[in-house]
Amino acid sequence: MDILIKNGIxxxxxxxxxxxxxxxxxxxxxxxxxxxxxxxxxADFVIDASRKIVMPGFVNTHTHLAMSLFRGVADDLxxxxxxxxxxxxxxxxxxANHVYAGALLGCLEMIKTGTTCFNDMYFYMDEVARSIEESxxxxxxxxxxxxxxxxSKADDILKEGGKSIKKYNVAGSRIKAVLGPHAPYxxxxxxxxxxxxxxxxxxxxIHIHVAxxxxxxxxxxxxxxxxxxxxxxxxxxxxxxxxxxxxTWVTEKEIKILKKRxxxxxxxxxxNMKIGCGVAPIPEYxxxxxxxxxxxxxxxxxxxxxxxxxxxxxxxLHKINKRDASVVPAEKVLEFATINGARALGLDNEIGSVExxxxxDVILVDLDRPNLTPLTNPVSHLVYSARGCDVDTVxxxxxxxxxxxxxxxxxxxxxxxxxxxxxxxxxxxTAKEDKLF
Numbered sequence: 001m002d003i004l005i006k007n008g009i010x011x012x013x014x015x016x017x018x019x020x021x022x023x024x025x026x027x028x029x030x031x032x033x034x035x036x037x038x039x040x041x042x043a044d045f046v047i048d049a050s051r052k053i054v055m056p057g058f059v060n061t062h063t064h065l066a067m068s069l070f071r072g073v074a075d076d077l078x079x080x081x082x083x084x085x086x087x088x089x090x091x092x093x094x095x096a097n098h099v100y101a102g103a104l105l106g107c108l109e110m111i112k113t114g115t116t117c118f119n120d121m122y123f124y125m126d127e128v129a130r131s132i133e134e135s136x137x138x139x140x141x142x143x144x145x146x147x148x149x150x151x152s153k154a155d156d157i158l159k160e161g162g163k164s165i166k167k168y169n170v171a172g173s174r175i176k177a178v179l180g181p182h183a184p185y186x187x188x189x190x191x192x193x194x195x196x197x198x199x200x201x202x203x204x205x206i207h208i209h210v211a212x213x214x215x216x217x218x219x220x221x222x223x224x225x226x227x228x229x230x231x232x233x234x235x236x237x238x239x240x241x242x243x244x245x246x247x248t249w250v251t252e253k254e255i256k257i258l259k260k261r262x263x264x265x266x267x268x269x270x271x272n273m274k275i276g277c278g279v280a281p282i283p284e285y286x287x288x289x290x291x292x293x294x295x296x297x298x299x300x301x302x303x304x305x306x307x308x309x310x311x312x313x314x315x316x317l318h319k320i321n322k323r324d325a326s327v328v329p330a331e332k333v334l335e336f337a338t339i340n341g342a343r344a345l346g347l348d349n350e351i352g353s354v355e356x357x358x359x360x361d362v363i364l365v366d367l368d369r370p371n372l373t374p375l376t377n378p379v380s381h382l383v384y385s386a387r388g389c390d391v392d393t394v395x396x397x398x399x400x401x402x403x404x405x406x407x408x409x410x411x412x413x414x415x416x417x418x419x420x421x422x423x424x425x426x427x428x429x430t431a432k433e434d435k436l437f
Contacts, residue, residue: 001043008049030398057116059341062295066102070300101422103131113388142180271297
């Protein structure tokens with residue numbers, strides 16, 4: 001054995017959603033080999049998980065990692081003002097080093113809060129891939145494709161978006177590249193149709209923002225005569241390889257379309273609340289069998305990448321919105337953040353649950369904390385009581401990435417200093433120096 005985890009409370013997230021008390025887990029060559037009350041034999045590294053929860057690492061299905069450098073820069077604005085007046089002007093000044101620094105910072109924050117896999121859409125994706133390699137994380141990456149309706153640019157944009165697919169989709173890699181058309185309102189029909197064709201050819205995922213705001217829906221109806229999902233379905237874009245982020249403003253008809261096409265949804269409750277977008281119909285998605293996963297969005301609109309925070313807000317938001325404490329219970333939210341996230345990314349045969357034969361993407365949560373005492377319901381505690389700082393150990397691909405809250409793969413002070421240095425450089429280029437203390 002490479003690693004032996006002993007005597008933990010194992011929240012498996014397997015089909016039976018078993019919770020195993022005082023169980024041990026052996027890991028060999030990156031794979032979970034045994035899950036038993038007692039495992040005999042020698043191991044290179046032994047972890048005593050007494051008073052700890054052992055669970056699958058979180059799968060964050062919608063991020064823009066490098067936007068960690070934008071944290072706190074453009075708060076309290078509606079989406080289109082936020083994008084057009086603040087974010088897009090800053091992004092025009094982005095350079096490779098800015099993205100590398102922001103992505104490293106994002107990886108550091110996610111490791112320390114228990115995320116082991118994420119789905120990212122942005123620019124300079126080689127720099128994001130570099131941060132994945134160095135940090136030891138698992139990542140799905142896509143180049144953000146925009147042509148703003150100019151079909152003459154569609155072929156060149158798609159060519160750029162497809163580069164990562166050829167470069168990074170290698171068997172056994174922790175990096176998976178997919179296609180990322182930004183949104184129906186920033187992509188021409190030609191770009192969307194050709195993206196769908198390329199995704200089918202390469203058997204890959206499409207990551208896209210859809211129906212984030214009411215204004216987006218109204219504009220779509222005015223310009224295209226259809227709501228966003230109706231339009232995408234009409235042009236043949238919607239298939240079982242589409243992961244639609246936000247999906248906040250939808251009709252009953254569109255929910256039926258999503259179910260029929262087996263489209264997956266990445267729910268971003270904190271970001272939707274902060275930008276005032278609205279409340280996604282998650283109870284209706286669940287009722288209709290639409291797969292829902294959970295994402296933080298970028299740190300510019302959240303402003304955190306902590307999936308514990310995201311789980312709690314997700315559960316509470318829908319209870320108050322429906323005025324029904326029974327909707328979106330803790331068990332369902334934990335599914336969103338783990339096994340459903342893996343399914344949304346097409347990785348559920350490899351990660352998302354603690355099961356024999358799966359890759360060892362596992363985190364340990366320390367229960368010796370006031371906020372987690374007494375232990376009555378482990379799942380409830382994870383969703384309603386735990387925080388990212390309660391994560392003690394992170395294992396990704398069978399390698400210990402964080403031990404006793406110390407990240408092994410990247411140097412925290414260096415990452416923080418590098419991020420500050422690059423943020424200062426970017427802020428100077430965009431006349432926002434006054435934002436830094």
